Amino acid sequence: MYFSKMLIPTLREAPSDADIISAKLMIRAGMIRKLASGLYEFLPLGLKALRKVEKIIREEMNAADGQEVTLPLMFPKELWLETGRWNVYGKELFRLKDRKEAEFCLAPTAEEGITDLVRKNISSYKQLPLMLYQFGTKFRDEIRPRFGIMRAREFLMKDGYSFHVNEADLEKYYKIMFEAYSNVCKRCGFKFRAVEAASGAIGGSFSHEFMVLAETGEEEIAHCECGYGANTEKAECLPFNSYNEETLSLEEVLTPDIGSVESVSKFLGASPEKFIKTMIYIADGKSLAVLVRGDFEINEIKLQSYLGATEVFLADENTIADITGAPCGFASPVNLKKKIRIIADLSVININNAVTGANKKDYHLKNVNAGRDYKYDESADLRKIVKGDICPRCKKGKIDFSRGIEIGHTFKLGTKYSDSMKATYLDTNGKENLMVMGCYGIGVTRILAATIEQSHDENGIIWTDNIAPFEVIIVPVNFADEKTKEVTQKIYDELTSKGLDVLIDDRDERAGIKFKDADLIGIPYRITIGEKNLVNGNIELKARKDGKDGIKLLKPEEAVAEILKIYNK
C-alpha cells in the first residue's frame, strides 16, 4: 500500500476536545474522527488495526470451540420484556419506534437475542455445550461519553454466550474461556490482571473483569500479594474482631452544630473507629438504614446487589428528618422515629460503646451497644474496601490498589436468562431442563485505545507487533531516485509475499515529515532507504520502540530476513 493513496490525514495538533492520550493520538494519526459526542468514524488506518484485534479474538474464540454468528443490532421490545430488562436497564438503553409505533431497542448486549435463537433451535442435550459469539456494534446511551473510543455511545464488542447442561459443565467451560481471554490479552501485548467483579446489569452469580493496567484507567482494582484481585466495586471486606470493652451506660452529649464524623470525633476526642454512621437510603422506593463504621464508606453497588434492587440512592434532607426526627448528621439506629429496616455492615457489629447521633439536633450518643440500645435486622458486607485492609482470601496480606481499563468481562450467568425465556433441553431421561449459561464480552474498540494508553511516547503510538495496522513501513528518502525505487519495490514484494502488511511512504515530502508521521502512526518496524547508504548497498532498519540509536545498517536481504523472523514467517 502506498501512503499517498491511502486516506491517512495526520494532524500536527489534536482537536482541543480530545481528552486522553489515546484519543489525541488516534485522531492525530488519522485513525479516527469524531462525528458527535461518543460517536466516531473509523478511517482506513484505524479500521485496519481494529481488524487485527478482531482476528486475534476470532482465533481464540474458534480455538475454544466458539462459532461465529451475527445478530441484529435492533431488537423488539417483547424480547426484552421477557427478561424484564426493558424496565431494568434504564436510561442507558437506546429505544426507538418503527412506523407502526412498535418499540425496539438498540442492543447494549445480546443475551435476549442469543437465548431466543438457541431456545428455538436447540432441544437436546446432544447439542450441548454450545458457544456462539459475534462481533457487533453495541449501543449505550452513556451518562457522559468520554475518553475517545474508550467510553463511546456506539462501540464494537465481541460478545459470546455459552449454553450447558449443568453448572459443572459451565464451570469447566468458564475456565477454558478464562484462558482464551488471557491469551487475547497476551497476544495484544497487555500488562493485565483478571479480577473478580460485580455483575451489574448483565446479572449472574460470578464474574471476572480483564483489566489492562494503566494509570489512566477508570477502574480501581484491589489486590493482594497472594494473587487475590477484585474490582473495588466488588472486593470483599472481612469483619473486625470484637473490642471486648466493658459495656458502659448510654450517655447523651451536646454537640452544637457538629454533624460530621470528623468534627464530632475531634470534639469528643473519640476515634472515628468508634463511630457508627447511620445512612438513610431509598431502595426502589423503600427507605432503610445502613450502619457503617465512621471511617468507612458504603459501597452502593454491594448494597444494591445485596438488596436485589434496581435503584439505590441516599435519601434527601426531608426524608432523613422524617425518619430520624433530626437533620442530616445526627442519625442513629437508637430510637428511630420511624421503624425501618436496619442493615449493619460487618464493620460495626463488633463495636462496643460506640458513638452515634441521637436522632435529635445537636446531640450525639456515647456508649451505644447493639442488642441493648438498638437492634439491627441483618448484617452484611456493604462497605468500600480501603488500602491496607486485610485480604479476604489469604486473611494475612494487606490490600493495595491499582488502576485498570476494563477490556473484557466474563460472567457465569446460571439460569437467569434461560429461566425467564424458557430455554430448555431434554436430558437422557427425556426430562426438560433449563440450560445453564455463561457470557463473555470483549470491547474490541476499547482494546485499541487501551493499547495506546499503555504503549506510546512523545512522538506517537507504539503498536505491538500483533495489532499494528501495518507491520512494516518503508521510507524511501527520495522516491524519485530510480535505485531507491527499485530496492523499495523489491523489499516490499518479499515482505508482502509472506503475508505482511507493508506501507510505502511514497510521498514527495521531506524525510523529516515522513519520519514524524511514521512515528506518529506507530508502525513497529521502519525500513529507511536513502541514496547515502545505498551506495554501499545498505538500508536502515529501526524498531519503533527503539530510539535513534536503535538504527541498524543492513543489506536489504538481511533486513527482510530479520523481519520475517520476528513475525515467524
Place this chain on the structure above:
RNA sequence: CGGGGCGUAGCGCAGUUGGCUAGCGCACUCCCUUGGGGUGGGAGAGGCCGCUGGUUCAAGUCCAGUCGCCCCGACCA
C-alpha cells in the same frame, strides 16, 4: 440532571469598549528554493463568525432564546 467553560476555514487560535474588504499559524493548490527528523520565500483557494429572533444607520462583537461540544459530580465492554 446539577455546577463551570466554550462554539470564528480541515486542525490550533486571535479578533468581542458595535464601524468599512474577518485575521494569524499549520494543513491544502501553483511557482521557486531546500532535500536524512515538521526547509525558506512568493502567489492562491477555502468562512451564512453554531442556529433563531431582537436592539441599531451599522452586529463576529450587545440582548434573549435555542442547539452543540467540553470539564467536574453516584450501576458500564
